[in-house]
Amino acid sequence: MARALLYILCVGAALIGVDALLYRRYLRATWTPPPRRAFVKPVRHVPYRTLLRLGWLDAGQDSSFVRFAMKKPPGVVRIGCVGDSFTYGTETGRSEDYPTILQRLFRERGYPQVEVINFGSGWYGFQQAFTFWDDVARRFDLDYVLLGPKTFFPGRDTTFDHASPATIYLLHARHVLEGQGPRFVEVAGDTFEDRAAAYRSFIPSWRYLRYDRRAPAFLACLIPRGRELRNPFYYYRGDLEEEAREIYRRLLRRMTDSGTQIVLGNYEPRIVELGRDLRRGNLHPARLEEVCGFPYRAPKNHGSPAGNRLLAEQFFAILTGRARVVLPLLAFGPLKPSAAPSASASATSLDVYERVGMGLEDRRPWRFVEVGSGTLSRDLPVDFIRKGRIRSLLLLQAAEQLLPEAAFYPLPFDIREGMPLTLRSSHGDIVLGRVSLLRPDLQLGVVDLSGALAMAHPHFKDIGVVYRARQPLGRFLPGRVYLGEQALFGAGGPDREGQIGLYPIRRRFIQIYPPPDLLGRTLARREGLLTLRFESSHGARVVVPLAAWRRAGKGLVVDFDGPGLRHPIRRPGG
Numbered sequence: 001m002a003r004a005l006l007y008i009l010c011v012g013a014a015l016i017g018v019d020a021l022l023y024r025r026y027l028r029a030t031w032t033p034p035p036r037r038a039f040v041k042p043v044r045h046v047p048y049r050t051l052l053r054l055g056w057l058d059a060g061q062d063s064s065f066v067r068f069a070m071k072k073p074p075g076v077v078r079i080g081c082v083g084d085s086f087t088y089g090t091e092t093g094r095s096e097d098y099p100t101i102l103q104r105l106f107r108e109r110g111y112p113q114v115e116v117i118n119f120g121s122g123w124y125g126f127q128q129a130f131t132f133w134d135d136v137a138r139r140f141d142l143d144y145v146l147l148g149p150k151t152f153f154p155g156r157d158t159t160f161d162h163a164s165p166a167t168i169y170l171l172h173a174r175h176v177l178e179g180q181g182p183r184f185v186e187v188a189g190d191t192f193e194d195r196a197a198a199y200r201s202f203i204p205s206w207r208y209l210r211y212d213r214r215a216p217a218f219l220a221c222l223i224p225r226g227r228e229l230r231n232p233f234y235y236y237r238g239d240l241e242e243e244a245r246e247i248y249r250r251l252l253r254r255m256t257d258s259g260t261q262i263v264l265g266n267y268e269p270r271i272v273e274l275g276r277d278l279r280r281g282n283l284h285p286a287r288l289e290e291v292c293g294f295p296y297r298a299p300k301n302h303g304s305p306a307g308n309r310l311l312a313e314q315f316f317a318i319l320t321g322r323a324r325v326v327l328p329l330l331a332f333g334p335l336k337p338s339a340a341p342s343a344s345a346s347a348t349s350l351d352v353y354e355r356v357g358m359g360l361e362d363r364r365p366w367r368f369v370e371v372g373s374g375t376l377s378r379d380l381p382v383d384f385i386r387k388g389r390i391r392s393l394l395l396l397q398a399a400e401q402l403l404p405e406a407a408f409y410p411l412p413f414d415i416r417e418g419m420p421l422t423l424r425s426s427h428g429d430i431v432l433g434r435v436s437l438l439r440p441d442l443q444l445g446v447v448d449l450s451g452a453l454a455m456a457h458p459h460f461k462d463i464g465v466v467y468r469a470r471q472p473l474g475r476f477l478p479g480r481v482y483l484g485e486q487a488l489f490g491a492g493g494p495d496r497e498g499q500i501g502l503y504p505i506r507r508r509f510i511q512i513y514p515p516p517d518l519l520g521r522t523l524a525r526r527e528g529l530l531t532l533r534f535e536s537s538h539g540a541r542v543v544v545p546l547a548a549w550r551r552a553g554k555g556l557v558v559d560f561d562g563p564g565l566r567h568p569i570r571r572p573g574g
Contacts, residue, residue: 043057043059043066044059044066045065045066045070045136045139046135046136047135050131050132050135050136052173052186052187052190052192052195053131053135053172053173053186053187054121054124054128054131054132054172054173055128055170055171055172055187056121056123056170057121057132058088058090058120058121058122059121060094061088061089061094061095061097061099061100061118062094062095062100063081063089063095063097063099063100063103063116063117063118064117064118065080065117065118065119065136065137065140068115068117068140070139070140070141071141072115072140072141075113076113076114076115077111077113077114077115077143077144077569078114078115078117078140078141078142078143078144079099079102079114079115079116079117079142079143079144079145079146079319080117080119080133080137080140080142080144080145080146081098081099081102081116081117081118081119081120081145081146082119082120082129082132082133082137082145082146082147082151083119083120083124083129083146083147083148083149083150083151084120084121084122084123084124084125084129084150084151084153085120085121085122085123085124085302085375086098086120086148086149086150086151086302086303086311087099087118087119087120087146087148087149087151088118088120088121088122089118089120089308090122090300090302090375091298091299091300091302091303091304091375091377092298092302092303092304092305092308092513093305093379096305096308096516097118097120097308098303098308098309098311098312098315099116099117099118099120099312100116100118101308101309101312101516102116102312102315102316103115103116105312105313105316106316106569109316110571110572111569111571111572112572113572114569117137117140117142119132119133119136119137122375123156123162123163123170124151124156125151125152125153125155125156125157125162126151126152126153126156126157126247126248126251127156127157127172127173127174127175127247127251128156128172129147129151130175130251130254130255131172131173133145133255134254138258138260142260143260143261144260144261144262144263144319144569145255145260145261145262145263146263146265146315147255147262147263147264147265147266148263148264148265148266148267148271148288149265149266149267149288149290149311150266150267150268151266152244152248152266152268152271154240154241154243154244154245157174157244157247157248158174158213158236158240158243158244159174159212159213159214160172160173160174160185160187160199160208160211160212160214161199161212161214171187171195171196171199172187173185173186173187174211175247175250175251176211176235176236176247177236177243177246177247177250178235181250182247182250182251185207185211187199188205188207188208200217201217202217202218203216203218204216204217209231209233210233210234210235211234211235212231212234213230213231213234213240214228214231215228215229215230215231215232216231216233219231219232245274248271248274249274249277249278252264252274252275252278252280252283253278253280255283256278256280256282256283259282260282261282261284261565261566261567262282262283262284263284263286263315263318263319263565264283264284264285264286265286265288265314265315265318266285266286266287266288267287267288267289267290269287271285272285272286272287273285276562281566282566284318284562284563284564284565284566285562286314286318286560286562287558287560287561288311288314288558289310289314289556289558290303290307290311291307291310291329291556292457293332294332294402294404294405295330295332295404295512295513295514295518296310298513299371299458299459299460299511300375300458300459300460300461301457301458302375304513304514305513305514305515305516306514306515306516306518308516309516309517309518310327310556313325313327314327314558317558317560318560318564318565319565319568319569320568320569320570321564321565321568321569322560323559323560323564324557324558324559324560325556325557325558325560326554326555326556326557326558327555327556327557327558328519328551328552328555328556329551329552329553329555329556330518330519330549330550330551330552331549331550331551331552332402332404332530332547332548332549333402333547333548333549333550334402334403334547334548335403335529335545335546335547335548336548347414347415347416347437347439347440347441347442347443348441348442348443348542349391349392349414349443350385350390350391350392350393350442350443350444350534351385351386351389351390351391352536353385353386353534353535353536353542354383354386354535354536354537355382355383355386355534355535356368356382356383356384356385356532356533356534356535357382357532357533357535358512358530358531358532358533358546359530359531360528360529360530360549361525361528361529364515364517365515366512366513366514366515366530367379367380367512367513367515368380368384368408368510368511368512368513369510369511369513370508370509370510371460371463371465371508371509371510371511372463372508373462373463374462377511380510385410385534388410389412390410390411390412391411391412391413391414391443392410392411392413392414392415392443392444392445393408393409393410393411393443393444393445394408394409394410394411394415394435394445394446394447394483394488395407395408395409395438395444395445395446395447396409396421396446396447396449396465396502397446397447397448397449397450398449398450398453398454398455398467399449399450399453399454399455399470400450400454400455401455402546402547403446403546403547404512404530404546404547405455405459405512406446407459407460407465407502407509407511408509408510408511408512409488409504409507409509409510410507410510411483411486411488411507412506413486414443415435415437415443415445415483416435416437417435417436417437417440417445418434418435418436419434419435419445419483419484420433420434420435420483420484421433421434421435421447421449421481421482421483422481422482423473423476423477423479423480423481423491424476424479424480424481424482425476425477425478425479425480425491426479427475427476427479428475428476429476430452430473430476432447432449432451432452432453432481433447433448433449433451433452434447434448435447435483436448438544439542439544441542442534442542442544444532444544449467450470451470451471452469452470452471452473453467453468453469453470453500454467454468454469454470455467455468456468456499460509460511461499461501463503463504463508463509464492464501464502464503464504465501465502465509466493466499466500466501466502467499467500467501467502468498468499468500469494469498469499469500473494473500474493474494476491477491477492477493477494477500478490478491478492479491480505481502487505488504488505488506489502489503489504489505490502490503490505491503512546525551526550526551527548527549527550527551528548528549528550529545529546529547529548529549530545530546530547530548530549531543531544531545531546532544532545532546
């Protein structure tokens with residue numbers, strides 16, 4: 001008996017030792033020290049304890065709450081927009097988020113008493129959005145809360161860490177279904193460093209073993225990288241989506257108990273139905289319509305400036321008591337074949353031009369943005385080609401993709417007709433496509449990738465552009481992509497979704513962005529062209545059509561079924 005017990009103890013100790021070694025290797029593979037900028041800095045109106053509960057907070061938009069006093073001025077009607085990156089305005093400029101555009105609509109249409117404040121933050125789930133509302137936003141004396149258009153993500157709302165393991169310093173508190181609650185569970189630790197260390201400790205605290213759907217580190221280290229194990233100690237044994245929905249119901253009831261008028265505007269019918277089932281007089285659920293095609297979607301899956309305008313228009317209609325809104329849309333398509341300009345001796349390098357511009361016929365400017373890390377982007381000035389000594393632009397056009405949606409890549413050297421774009425690896429070479437100059441007299445070329453790659457959605461992940469393979473390319477990966485003999489991109493994948501990524505080696509990809517007011521004066525026109533324009537200092541100009549546009553049928557028609565808002569906003573004296 002004693003011998004058997006000793007044997008069991010020895011085997012147990014050996015298993016624990018092996019697990020500890022795997023755990024150390026797991027930490028080395030999944031954990032990097034967080035950069036200083038990752039820690040949340042003091043934010044106006046937000047207590048440090050709330051910052052710890054949230055994990056992170058974005059506050060850079062012109063409409064951000066930090067630019068407003070908490071005390072509401074007399075006679076003002078305040079609207080607070082609560083949500084995630086779609087609310088915050090990720091992938092757009094500081095004044096192109098939907099709350100800023102909504103504020104502009106109220107001003108332009110005769111509602112000077114209305115103030116719109118942005119309480120959105122990127123990568124939030126509803127748990128964080130609710131905490132931010134409960135700790136901060138409700139103290140701004142809001143008359144209306146706009147909740148949506150997304151924000152409800154069960155995968156984010158059933159864990160303390162919905163980031164990747166390498167960014168576990170971004171922990172956030174959560175609610176769990178215990179008692180009449182839900183019960184609020186804080187993250188352990190008073191600093192971001194302490195919190196991260198406690199969460200990934202070999203033996204985590206009971207709150208993580210019990211209330212985090214992610215498996216603790218001593219179990220996660222036993223499974224292959226890229227796979228996920230459900231926490232066997234997790235308190236809720238049912239379906240995780242149902243757990244999240246019940247948490248949503250209880251937190252929404254708490255919000256309505258505040259007495260504020262809440263518009264639950266969402267793209268997801270299931271969330272709208274959840275709100276309707278609550279039957280609260282000051283909760284107004286409304287199905288919103290999302291337009292996902294070019295130019296209403298940004299390359300990393302958020303609303304573009306023009307897409308945010310459509311969202312703001314729908315919220316404006318709901319808040320002012322309209323049961324339906326009809327919004328004009330533009331549809332873009334490929335150009336009709338036309339005779340190309342006669343060839344010159346050589347194609348002109350782009351750096352001889354002082355400015356580059358683009359847009360529709362009314363010359364309302366569109367712009368180029370440089371694709372950055374995460375969801376960041378950087379606006380490029382009109383003289384970026386001349387200043388950056390860019391000699392040519394290469395457009396990577398996949399199947400199902402218009403030219404304006406292509407990934408533009410700036411090059412410091414000239415290109416020529418027929419140059420091969422080749423994927424090279426230890427397993428061989430494969431030509432993905434060849435350069436075709438859009439004009440024989442201009443260093444602007446497109447590579448048609450449609451034989452090998454199709455468009456993925458979202459089109460970008462971090463700084464890399466991603467595609468769906470249309471033929472078996474996996475054996476050539478990883479590798480590098482060359483234009484002639486110049487290495488341009490690293491190539492990786494396919495990932496779990498079957499996507500292949502191209503990651504720039506020297507420069508960043510750039511993309512075309514529309515303005516929020518997409519139509520401008522073209523509202524009276526039925527069709528036209530989207531063009532790219534290169535202009536020299538002495539007035540010479542080259543115009544390159546990229547796509548055709550037309551007014552799309554009846555446009556976007558949205559019916560807000562169900563009873564209207566109980567107290568819609570009226571014009572002063574109306």
